[in-house]
Amino acid sequence: xxxxxxxxxxxxxxxxxxxxxxxxxxxxxxxxxxxxxxxxxxxxxxxxxxxxxxxxxxxxxxxxxxxxxxxxxxxxxxxxxxxxxxxxxxxxxxxxxxxxxxxxxxxxxxxxxxxxxxxxxxxxxxxxxxxxxxxxxxxxxxxxxxxxxxxxxxxxxxxxxxxxxxxxxxxxxxxxxxxxxxxxxxxxxxxxxxxxxxxxxxxxxxxxxxxxxxxxxxxxxxxxxxxxxxxxxxxxxxxxxxxxxxxxxxxxxxxxxxxxxxxxxxxxxxxxxxxxxxxxxxxxxxxxxxxxxxxxxxxxxxxxxxx
Amino acid sequence: xxxxxxxxxxxxxxxxxxxxxxxxxxxxxxxxxxxxxxxxxxxxxxxxxxxxxxxxxxxxxxxxxxxxxxxxxxxxxxxxxxxxxxxxxxxxxxxxxxxxxxxxxxxxxxxxxxxxxxxxxxxxxxxxxxxxxxxxxxxxxxxxxxxxxxxxxxxxxxxxxxxxxxxxxxxxxxxxxxxxxxxxxxxxxxx
Numbered sequence: 381x382x383x384x385x386x387x388x389x390x391x392x393x394x395x396x397x398x399x400x401x402x403x404x405x406x407x408x409x410x411x412x413x414x415x416x417x418x419x420x421x422x423x424x425x426x427x428x429x430x431x432x433x434x435x436x437x438x439x440x441x442x443x444x445x446x447x448x449x450x451x452x453x454x455x456x457x458x459x460x461x462x463x464x465x466x467x468x469x470x471x472x473x474x475x476x477x478x479x480x481x482x483x484x485x486x487x488x489x490x491x492x493x494x495x496x497x498x499x500x501x502x503x504x505x506x507x508x509x510x511x512x513x514x515x516x517x518x519x520x521x522x523x524x525x526x527x528x529x530x531x532x533x534x535x536x537x538x539x540x541x542x543x544x545x546x547x548x549x550x551x552x553x554x555x556x557x558x559x560x561x562x563x564x565x566x567x568x569x570x571x572x573x574x575x576x577x578x579x580x581x582x583x584x585x586x587x588x589x590x591x592x593x594x595x596x597x598x599x600x601x602x603x604x605x606x607x608x609x610x611x612x613x614x615x616x617x618x619x620x621x622x623x624x625x626x627x628x629x630x631x632x633x634x635x636x637x638x639x640x641x642x643x644x645x646x647x648x649x650x651x652x653x654x655x656x657x658x659x660x661x662x663x664x665x666x667x668x669x670x671x672x673x674x675x676x677x678x679x680x681x682x683x684x685x686x687x
Numbered sequence: 688x689x690x691x692x693x694x695x696x697x698x699x700x701x702x703x704x705x706x707x708x709x710x711x712x713x714x715x716x717x718x719x720x721x722x723x724x725x726x727x728x729x730x731x732x733x734x735x736x737x738x739x740x741x742x743x744x745x746x747x748x749x750x751x752x753x754x755x756x757x758x759x760x761x762x763x764x765x766x767x768x769x770x771x772x773x774x775x776x777x778x779x780x781x782x783x784x785x786x787x788x789x790x791x792x793x794x795x796x797x798x799x800x801x802x803x804x805x806x807x808x809x810x811x812x813x814x815x816x817x818x819x820x821x822x823x824x825x826x827x828x829x830x831x832x833x834x835x836x837x838x839x840x841x842x843x844x845x846x847x848x849x850x851x852x853x854x855x856x857x858x859x860x861x862x863x864x865x866x867x868x869x870x871x872x873x874x875x876x877x878x
Binding site: 479505508 | 705773775795807808
């Protein structure tokens with residue numbers, strides 16, 4: 381009897397430990413609840429460094445920041461994934477950020493707005509001066525497949541730097557740090573915490589393990605250390621490298637052993653098994669195992685047997 | 688050519704933006720107009736090239752704490768993103784508006800007649816609710832609207848976790864800041 385009790389307690393403890401949120405990540409969902417994903421294994425991203433006119437970074441540093449941020453989320457550096465963000469560098473200031481199927485990183489140093497082809501702002505309306513970068517992704521609502529993502533960097537107002545190579549510029553924003561975070565969104569990851577006022581998710585989301593996403597106002601150190609935590613300080617370089625939670629998201633959504641399905645097939649839709657938790661997600665399953673074990677203990681203590 | 692055209696015909700949009708967290712004195716300083724408003728209409732439309740959506744929000748001023756717009760004046764808030772048909776273009780960090788809601792806005796006026804944009808993006812729209820017990824209007828913390836906010840000082844991020852406060856209290860603080868000489872925002876960018 382005591383052995384059975386120990387066994388049940390052990391099972392409960394094991395299951396609860398299994399449900400701990402280590403390695404948890406959160407995915408962007410479309411309006412109809414489909415997780416965002418890229419259907420191809422290689423995502424070309426063209427950056428236009430000519431638009432960056434600050435002297436705080438050399439051209440080599442800027443291209444290095446884009447390249448390193450892309451590599452952080454890519455094979456072969458991340459051996460667990462097939463995904464490759466493939467940076468290229470164009471000339472000129474680049475095309476307008478638009479739903480055109482070409483993902484870009486644009487630097488605006490003369491006007492801070494959605495620059496049109498003629499170099500003006502639509503209706504004379506600019507982006508707000510407090511915005512350091514504005515990102516727009518385009519996806520199919522019904523499948524979650526991402527088509528386009530454009531990152532516009534405000535190099536008109538804010539100084540950007542490579543804070544690792546130039547630590548004296550620690551009061552500036554580290555470009556690689558910011559881009560690594562933004563590219564996490566580009567591959568379909570959401571923030572690792574939730575703010576009840578966030579308008580993009582009306583109810584508290586769950587992570588890949590089926591656990592409620594923690595509050596942004598009271599995050600654990602592990603959550604705050606993630607690349608996908610939604611705030612940063614000037615000079616912050618912590619987001620340059622993936623935390624275990626971030627890496628787990630990349631590795632499960634774009635797992636090297638689960639290559640992208642072909643368009644037109646039923647499986648077209650990325651890793652649907654690891655999407656957003658649910659009653660049979662690993663974390664939820666652990667909860668049910670633990671609950672069953674505890675109920676069994678209580679019934680044994682009362683001398684009852686299940687009907 | 689047809690295939691990409693069809694692919695581009697269905698999308699919705701999700702995104703993230705990186706925004707400086709602003710404290711209240713900075714918000715007051717950067718705003719040309721600070722008003723309690725009622726949202727009258729929200730209209731989204733494609734641009735001429737049919738590759739970007741812009742939303743125009745018509746608001747009616749209820750009370751002004753800074754600026755020249757008198758009660759009943761209408762202002763047009765214009766911002767990137769929106770939804771037209773099945774296509775949603777979401778620029779994270781842009782505040783969301785609902786017809787009929789009353790809200791506090793920190794606005795920057797533009798060259799167009801009565802055209803404005805929200806200061807600090809999502810930070811410049813403060814939701815208002817009427818307290819059931821006291822029936823006082825309360826002002827809530829702004830929504831993040833999916834954006835990432837950069838802390839400049841500990842106080843600059845506190846705006847997002849602040850508890851709802853009475854509208855009258857906030858009005859007194861804002862008017863004091865205005866009276867103390869908070870200058871209109873220095874021209875940023877190319878305004």
